Amino acid sequence: MSTVLSAIRSLLFYLLFYVQTAILAIIVGLIAMIARRRTPLGWALALYWVHSHLAALRLIAGIRTDIGGEENIPDGPCIIASKHMSDWDIFALLPAARRPAFVAKKELMDIPFFGHAAMSFDTIRLDRSLGGDAIPRMIEEARAALARGARIIIFPEGTRKAPLTDHDYRYGIVRLYEGLGVPVVPVGVNSGLFWGRRSLLLWPGTARARFLPAIPPGLPSEVFRARLIEAIEAETNRLILSAYEAGLNRPVPQPLHDRLEALRRGEVPGPAPTTRD
Template identity: 70%
Template sequence: MLVQAIRSLLFYLLYLGQTAVLAILVGLDAKLRGRTGFGWAVARYWAACNLFLLRWVVGIRSDVKGMENIPDGPCIIAAKHMSDWDIFAILPHTRRPAFIAKKELMDIPFFGWAARVFDTIRIDRSLGGEAIPAMTEEARAALARGCRIVIFPEGTRKAALAPPDYRFGTARLYAELGVPVVPVALDSGLYWGRRSLVLWPGTARARFLPPIAPGLPAEAFHAALAAAIEGETGRLILGAYERGLASPIPPEMRERLEALRAQLSAENTTTS
């Protein structure tokens, strides 16, 4: 535990330190020259460097599959969100991403300037449902520029096996934009917990799933998206549990894992 805590502290120092420096560089460049290739080159470096640090400093490997499910044309990528690893792992496969982010992040000096270079779409949660039309128009403009929209449908990071809470904003985008939505399942929270200062070694996995074609009623899409992401996320988490986890497993978490094992076993029996 002590050794892993020291490794985690070293990672955080390197990760946060370089993120601050790179945000300042990209932010200043954006202020002086506007959108340039420099910003995207830095973003690719940032993602690759952080995956490298996770692998060699704290022992978290990365396994990302299913990229063949991403359409060539415009689409929305809707991913489970458990840790910052999700951003590093997804970003290299998005071509030109437009992440949907809280407005508060965009107001941070340097960081907000840098985020605008990367086509980030703002959402002002203080406006409630009124924020959706503005977000939709920004997303439509981003698609016209050749971006792929990246959204976390639950709106925030969730702990592994926490009860799902899918917001309706993704369904609104799906209905308004008329493009396929690619669900993404992952299990990174087993290694980089939502409120844990200690990162644990293992292999974090992400899976791009078959796209949901446009045309479904919003309610049907909402249910299909949650079912796809939660179903595959559960299978990833259970697989990691059965292979063995380095992190301590609290009794409540173990109960949830055993309940998940029973649920998936029953589903397999029903379909066989």
């Protein structure tokens, strides 16, 4: 697909995405301010937000969606820990969790209407201004969300990552694992190939997410962390390589091309230095 055509299709999608998101945030935020709790109407609008944008991605930008492995999500309380490459990842994770409770930066909760809407959906705030109290407060809110029947969703690297860049898993997920004592479901994605974290252009293809077998509670912290990173990174690399070998309908910058070729040869990108919360 030409860059010009991709730019036109991307612009059309973003216009729909941002306008509709703003309108729905106001509506759901108002519902939340009145009801002061999660409501069936608010959740229905959240699901509409997801499915309407997945349809728009497919029809406007040519990005199809393929999600698998939902059977690996336990029926009871759990944590879903996913690789994060684009906003598509939220669309993929939200419906499968059935009652999601995303871990998000507190600053997002200060956005008018959006913050009220997010809090009505059990959102767990990570307030780094609390210093050493940030993680205990996060665990406290997460425990309360689990008691309400929610499943915790966290992006363990704390931000979106470009495909095949060095990973950087923070220790918040380890603290949640230690503090909550529930299974953790790893998730691999390849969405960054089609919707880049800082790219205004969307490229056609099939964005995929895979929920993997849950890691049981009770493992030593570093054993758990190693298993989580291995599961997420291996599946993410597998999905990326599969898409690459099937053919990408987009320009591939030389640094990404080199990493894709290295992955094809079995040379997995190395880890970044550890970052602790």
